[in-house]
Amino acid sequence: MTVYYSTLNPELGKALKKRELPIEEVAEVSGTLQAKLKKKSKILFIICGVCLVLLIALTIYILAASLNTSYIFLAVFSAVLLLWLGWFCNIGALHAQFNHALKKGYPDYYAQYKLK
Secondary structure, three states, rough: OOOOOOOHHHHHHHHHHHHOOOOHHHHHHHHHHHHHHHHHHHHHHHHHHHHHHHHHHHHHHHOOOOOOOHHHHHHHHHHHHHHHHHHHHHHHHHHHHHHHHHHHOOOOOOOHHHHO
């Protein structure tokens, strides 16, 4: 079964919900997705670090230039919103879709193979 990067393959989701896959394949898909999500989480962590450095630099610039400090709040809010959106589009959606399909089709194996 093919696994997309940002969302769960619709065929895989249907097969999970209808309990059509052997448990070995469910374990394999779960392991593959867990590895992909771990890699994506590392990348997102690096992006968060870069954003934090840029926000600190922007704050120092705003304070040094005696600009309106309300821009700091706007910059922080925008960065947090964009990072959350990026997390959801790359990690959260796939995580939620797989866990939902697994819980519906394989409730007895949910605790063992759910994405964490």
